[in-house]
Amino acid sequence: MRSFRNPFRSRTSEQQQQQGLQRFLRTYGADVLDLLPEELWDRPVIVRSAPGGGKTSLLRAFTVDALQAIAARPDEFDDLHRRMSDVGAIESGLPRVLGVRVALSQGYRDLMDLGVEPEVSRKLFFRLLDAHIVRAVCEAASLLTGLKFPDDLAALEFAPAAATAELLERLGGFDGEVLFNQARRADSEIHDLLDSVLPISWEGVSGHAALLSLRAFSGVEIRVDGREQRVLPLIMFDDGQDLAVDQRTALLEALADRKLDLSRWYTERYSALTPEEVIGDGEPGRGHVVVPLEFRARTMAGQIRNGRKVRPYESMLIDVANRRASKPLADYGDETETNFSEFLDVDEHDQLDQRSSEIIPVLRQRVIAIASGRNRYQGWLDDAEELYGYDAALRWRELEIVIIRDRDRGQLELIDLPLTNEDLKAQSASNIREAAALFLRHDYRLPYYFGSQRISKLASQNVEQFLVLSGSMFEDMLALITLRRRPWLDATSQDRIVRATSEAMWRAIPQRRSYGRDIQHLLLRIAGLAQRDTYRPKAPYAPGVTGTALSMRDRARLLDPAVRERIPGADALFRALAGAIGHNLLSAELDRSVKNNRWMVLYLNRMLCARFNLPIGYGGFRERPLEDMCAWMAEPISGDLSGIELPPSLFDS
């Protein structure tokens, strides 16, 4: 049987090979560059997101080989080329920055555990980081100039500014080969120290009192066989959350050095922050430009950047999916005219299939019973009678909600005048129709989580989450192609896949996160609260409730260790909240003004909403006092929480 490749299953940003780079650039959503700040090159830029937020991909796009490829093929990578030119990374068909990625997940933290004074650990940290920066710069400069790495490094020369010549000499000298060899020796020496299972001999071990390489490469001219290369070094530190607290502080201080004449970026997950910083306002600014990716993705749509309107993040995700799937769809299914997202946008009428005759009469009877023969609703009922299929089901369910609401209004008995279509529009809205669609899913297991718009919203501004879901959708499309059918994915299949993906995400929480069961415990309570208020007959918070809120005052109390000590469960709540927000399982909006108070609103990750049969629009939340939330967490938990359904009798298994 022919074997198919699923284009959503590869993390192209991690692939180093040339083929991987081409694939990465072809499928990268260039709109992400619109989320970057305008000050990119002079001040340190700190990019933060939850895992899978797209940090590494962003850095990958600025590495020298990626910039070379983009500069060389402006027609093939037109979106990227335009944006890279706008920000000044490419000029006159050539890269203008020497983008170098330095991974911080290489055992730096272990240096803190060598059993020596913190000062010695810090010196070793700087020496090892210097070695990795030097190595990465040498490799990038070789790539830029077409030298073979590391064989041709002798042809590479770094001509420093006068003030930094001494620093470069301390790192080995001006010659690429000598610099590289000294870096390699330092790397190997420290690697052996860290990996030693026998007592360590410290004789002859040395470190660096400061991070030398950033200053050493400041204003440096890179020459090959005497010819100058006009590029500005851009050192991009990735995965700062893997550093020890002291190392992170030392590195951020080094990056803030105003004497540096090179660009430096730094990425980290929220887990690098203390729980106080995650739940609080983040750390105070220190001359850095901070880019919280998810927040920017949520808030920047519609703004003008470089003369272009920033597209909604969901549109960018759909674009990424279409790019990824385009070639496989063409190769495997000869689908050159229809893209991935179009195959998800199925006709709503198909949702009822053969069940119209079963469902619509029941809904109709229910509404007629609620209307109790009142003349007031006759116009609405007559209109509904004209509809058929899913439209009819949706309208009857909408009328059920609206009539129940209308009946509870005080002066109804006095005014039994017929209501018009205009009145229906006034009393209903898209949020009530959304609630009606959700109720239909609940009452009749009709699909709700389908269509490219909803699928992209389920990503919760997280690329990886979106790719996982799209990968599962594509899996079913491949099955249809194998059966020689067109890969239209019906609504029922999409809904099933969403539910399964949501379930898998839920079950992975304890496997992936520290205090995962505490996080699940908190999420279960929030989801329970949300379900209760979403499925009330009047749909009072239509389309539903998907979060909770703490008052800003309670939030301040939670941040106070003395208060946490007094309230049982507060510490567990503090940890669970920090873990859930840090991993994008809850998104926090600070200082929201509602009901004469200010709130920290906590929304469930949209993908988890599917597991709990909740809507996916942001909107309703039900606030709770701190003491109530702490009481949730004070309840004892035991064993695995992954199998718990809410409430078991109400929803499908």
Added chain:
Amino acid sequence: MRWARYIRTAGDDQFGEQWEVLARDPVLVVTGGGFDPRVPRALRRLLEVAKAQVDVVRIELTGATEDPEIAAITQANRTAVDALIADAGGTLIDQPFPSVQSLRSAGVNISRAFHEAGYLDRHKQILVDVSGLPRSVYFPLVLGLLRASATTWDGDLHVVACDSHEVDSALIEEGAEAPGPLGGFAGPTSDSAWATTIWIPVLGEGMSEQLAALLDAIGPEEVVPVLPFPSADPRRGDNLVLEHRELLTDDRFAVESRNYIYASEANPFDLYRAITDLHDRYQSALRILGAAKFVLSTHSSKLLSIGVLLAAYENGLEVMHVSPSRYGLRAGVDVASLANAGQLVDLWLAGEPYR
């Protein structure tokens, strides 16, 4: 191949018979101080037959638990070991868990501290009971002892594991640290030039998240998964393939059907030999292109993990790992029955038989 011929005993009775002879000389037992219900079992059996003094070094484990049930099992283990050693007249030394910022470096610190304490100067017979120790601790500890035995120490080294699928499946691993090499098993430095990277994961149940994290971290060109076969449950290998089918058939994994290794679930030397053979074959075949980088990882039982340890030690390979940040037990498990489940398997790794 260092362990082409080896000494292994399986079963509590055989373990007792072997140590009835060996424990005519003093023995130092290294054991874990955690909640694993298997902790006291090997020591109890050893003390039943030992004629000479038996001392114990108990490695304290991290994870100050808030779960009262786990705390109670940990305390019961401590009490049992304390009582056993007190009755036998041996000495019990608690080696504290090191204060570390990176859980990954705890293992190498434990190993260094063990050697600095000078136990090897005083003991010629060491039995490391890995039943209650996590991989991040016993891999560097056993590696340190193997290195010492290859250079300065001429004693006998045994490793014992209580092999129990019931206990393994009752344990919950929660949270995941960033992927990284196990202490002592970082392999060659990262700037070595490799012709290709081959990853050999020993598959286990419920480890999909760890496997996915390692896949991203290692970025292999080829994956050679290990399945347990023969196994007490003959379908276990099939079930593992079913469980991990998405990863195994995934484009990134690119596992070819002929690439699976089958290794006896009960005999770590079988896996050791399979990996060593494979390593030698690849290095020989790829010689003209350069060396192949082998990265191992283990997600299965203690015994199969020892096979990985031995292969990595002999061939200087990297062993990658994703440490959980907390351990726990599934709700409703019968701890008393877990303590008696499975069997003791003793592996004589260094010393007299190999001279």
